[in-house]
Amino acid sequence: MKRNEYIHNVKKAKVLMIITSVLSLLVCGSSDNSEEGYVKLYNTANNSPAIYLTIDEDFATSDDDVEVTYSAVPYGDALSYRQVDTGTYSFELAWQDGGSSDSADLTTVYADNITVSGDTVQLIVMNEDVLSPSVMIYNIDIILKA
Secondary structure, eight states: OHHHHHHHHHHHHHHHHHHHHHHHHHHTOOOSOTTEEEEEEEEOOTTOOOEEEEEESOTTOSOOSOEEEOOOBOTTOBOOOEEEESEEEEEEEEEEOSSOOSGGGEEEEEEEEEEEOTTEEEEEEEESOTTSOEEEEEEEEOOOOO
């Protein structure tokens, strides 16, 4: 029982450290363009392989202006900040099942929508079991230093 509490507290501490780091780094500067925001993936699912984040306007069509699969994020790591135009997108979290990292060749473990707003970071945190992950999205305002 105490081991589970310890693991749970360590996970919470990691998430808080990442959020604090995001805020600390973004206080020093930001884009002057409020038409862009950022996404960041943090993988805390300890039984997961490296996880890919794919952002798409619509997974049902192939003629999107935006369809990006970012590099894989292993357990305990976070994706660098990725600049994205404001808007609502579909996103998928997936692992590589073969030799290709094309979104169609990945095994999806979670899919949802995300709204990217100007001068914000959408921090996507995947935790618990990779086969049925708990995914939290934090909307963090970028604080501009005066």
